[in-house]
Amino acid sequence: MTEERDQLNHAYGELSASLSRMTEDKDHMSQANVELSRSLSRITGERDHTSQANVDLSMSLSRMTGERDHVNQANVELSTSLSRMTEERDHISQANVELSTSLSRMTEERDNMNQAYVELSTSLSRMKEERDRINQAHFEEMQRIMYENQTLKIELDTQRKEIEQQSKEIERPEAQLDLKSEQPLVLSEEVTRELSIVQGQSEGVKNMSSGDNAQVQKEVNQLQKELENINYELESVRNLNQILITKERKSSCDIQEARKVLIKGLDDSAMMRGKPMIGIKRMGELNLKPFQDTCNQKFSPADREAKSAELCSLWQEEIQNSGWYPFKNIVINKNHY
Numbered sequence: 379m380t381e382e383r384d385q386l387n388h389a390y391g392e393l394s395a396s397l398s399r400m401t402e403d404k405d406h407m408s409q410a411n412v413e414l415s416r417s418l419s420r421i422t423g424e425r426d427h428t429s430q431a432n433v434d435l436s437m438s439l440s441r442m443t444g445e446r447d448h449v450n451q452a453n454v455e456l457s458t459s460l461s462r463m464t465e466e467r468d469h470i471s472q473a474n475v476e477l478s479t480s481l482s483r484m485t486e487e488r489d490n491m492n493q494a495y496v497e498l499s500t501s502l503s504r505m506k507e508e509r510d511r512i513n514q515a516h517f518e519e520m521q522r523i524m525y526e527n528q529t530l531k532i533e534l535d536t537q538r539k540e541i542e543q544q545s546k547e548i549e550r551p552e553a554q555l556d557l558k559s560e561q562p563l564v565l566s567e568e569v570t571r572e573l574s575i576v577q578g579q580s581e582g583v584k585n586m587s588s589g590d591n592a593q594v595q596k597e598v599n600q601l602q603k604e605l606e607n608i609n610y611e612l613e614s615v616r617n618l619n620q621i622l623i624t625k626e627r628k629s630s631c632d633i634q635e636a637r638k639v640l641i642k643g644l645d646d647s648a649m650m651r652g653k654p655m656i657g658i659k660r661m662g663e664l665n666l667k668p669f670q671d672t673c674n675q676k677f678s679p680a681d682r683e684a685k686s687a688e689l690c691s692l693w694q695e696e697i698q699n700s701g702w703y704p705f706k707n708i709v710i711n712k713n714h715y
Contacts (some may be wrong), residue, residue, distance in 0.1 A: 383477050390470045397463050404456050407449050414442050414449075497683065666690050 418439055669686040677685050 380481075383474060383481075386470055386474055386477070390467060390474070393463055393467050393470070397460060397467070400456055400460055400463075404453060404460075407453055407456075411446060411449050411453075414446055418442055497687075669693075 666686065669690045670682070673682045673686040673689070
């Protein structure tokens with residue numbers, strides 16, 4: 379664009395120089411015309427002296443008249459050429475003005491696009507930081523869950539060992555009961571079979587009448603309750619883990635969607651030479667439009683967007699702070715207002 383303007387300026391200079399030269403030629407021809415007219419007048423005055431001089435003067439007059447007509451014709455052509463060159467000069471001047479206006483407009487659009495790119499880059503960096511923070515929190519939560527799972531596994535193994543140990547202790551009273559009891563062989567075999575599955579059933583112990591078996595029944599019931607509690611806690615941990623995984627996937631999807639919107643906004647900005655509209659709304663986030671409307675009334679056009687984004691971000695941080703209270707407390711006569 380600058381090279382085209384330089385070429386137009388060069389052409390304009392050449393036309394101006396040519397116009398100046400033609401104006402000088404016109405002045406010279408006009409002067410020659412005046413001199414010819416003077417000579418014609420002088421020759422006409424001398425024509426009365428002699429006939430021969432009259433003839434010569436007539437011939438000279440005719441010749442000079444032809445030259446004058448030729449000069450007049452050249453003067454007309456020069457005037458026409460001068461008018462045409464003046465029109466071309468005006469056209470070049472108008473084109474130069476339009477070129478300067480277009481260059482200024484393109485420079486302003488370039489500055490606006492650079493500003494939009496900086497703002498989008500800042501927003502993208504902020505969203506990347508938020509994503510990293512969410513990923514870090516998720517990683518720490520997963521580490522805590524893994525630690526709790528490991529702890530629960532150790533506790534479960536301990537409980538299992540205790541159950542096995544208590545099962546062995548149950549078998550020892552059974553052997554002593556077989557030695558001391560004179561019950562029928564069928565009852566002894568039934569007790570042995572029922573005690574072998576004491577972890578899943580306790581009906582065999584309920585059929586016995588000794589105090590030791592009642593104590594064993596109580597311990598078995600207690601172990602079963604503890605095992606059920608452990609299973610319930612494990613199921614709760616699994617559910618919590620699934621919920622965290624779901625939240626992490628949703629956060630990743632939101633971040634990817636925001637990235638796509640930013641990239642699309644940059645492409646639209648490059649094509650349309652305008653600022654893209656980026657809108658990501660999730661539960662608990664503030665709406666940016668009221669801040670923009672207020673800043674449009676109080677700040678200059680150059681500071682409106684930055685100030686509205688700053689205020690919205692500040693209020694968003696305050697809202698997420700559970701200890702923040704938006705009203706001021708004052709005390710009047712020991713009364714709080």
